[in-house]
Amino acid sequence: MVDGRSYSGQIRGNSVDIVEGDPFSGIISQIRLSYPVERVKFLPPFAPKKLWCIGRNYVGHVKELEHEIPSEPLVFLKATSSIIGANDFIRIPAWAGTIHYEGELAVVIGKGGKNISEEEAYEHVLGYTIMNDVTARALQNKDGQWTRAKSFDTFGPLGPAILLTKELPKETRVVTRLNGRVVQDGAIEQMIFPIPRLISHISRFAALEEGDIISTGTPQGVGEIKAGDLIEVEIEPIGMLKNICSE
Known part of the structure; x- marks a missing residue:
């Protein structure tokens, strides 16, 4: 969003190019206008149809919550009404x-399917974004x-952008900072159930649709946030999802 108007944009260095189309129907890359990043308000990259989330998918997180390692992916739905964008409260x-x-890597489904095999799973991926699966732990x-x-309004920060690629390097890291201090740092290769398994598993009981998101679980290091805190989740190829907590 620039000056109160919403556009589709493509990040290029420290600028955002205004483009036509969207990641699902195709982006027309002819540059209409370009703005410096600091002038742009990043809205959620799109409105997901369903927001699938995975619990306890990193061994360290399972241990810190004193649970058993699951024998199959632990799947739950988070209300899409919880979604906010980067820099929202x-x-x-x-x-x-x-x-x-809970800083997480989120998979964006670009092609729907049912009973998807693990071998074909990446064919259904449009790209990746960042999710903060904010959780009222006591509740x-x-x-x-x-x-x-999981579904309070504003408990689903998403963004700031979609990285359009089928597969990420296994050493890709999810890094969360609380008030500038690193509190989570985990490589996606540490997932108990990797991305192809998650896609295949969900599609066995529910058809995945274009525009679904699968948030893949959080590394160890979850902790409390309070009003006034700054929480940042960074995945280097994608960017940084930054939000401030308020009452």
Whole structure:
């Protein structure tokens, strides 16, 4: 968004080029206008149809929460109404108890399918973005199921952009900073269930659609956020998702 108007954009160095189209139907790369990054407000890259999330997908995170390593992917849905963009405020409700950050790599599905094999999984990937799966931890433990704890308004920071590629290097790292201090740093090769397995597993019981997101789980190091905190999730090939917490 620039000067109150929304556009499709393509990042080029420290500039954002205004382009036509979108990542799903195709981007016309002819440059209409270009703005410096600092002048652009990044909205969520798109409106997902479904927001699939994976719990306990890094061994370190499983251990820090004192759970058993799952025998198959632990899948849940997070309300798409929770989604906000980069630099938007995460609202911390005073009554909800401890609120945790969870920095994650998110897969954007570009081609739908049912019963997708692991060998064909990457053919269904459009690209990748960043998710902060903000969680009301006390309510998650109290409820026994996770819908309320994960789906508060503003608990789904997403962005700042989509990296259009089928596969990321295995050494790609998810790095989260709280007020400038690194609190999470995990390589995606540490996932218990890698991306092809997640795509295949979900598609066995629910058809994946173009525009679905699969947020792939968080590395160890989750912790509390409070009003006034700055939380940043960085995945180097994609960028940095930055949000400030408020009451």
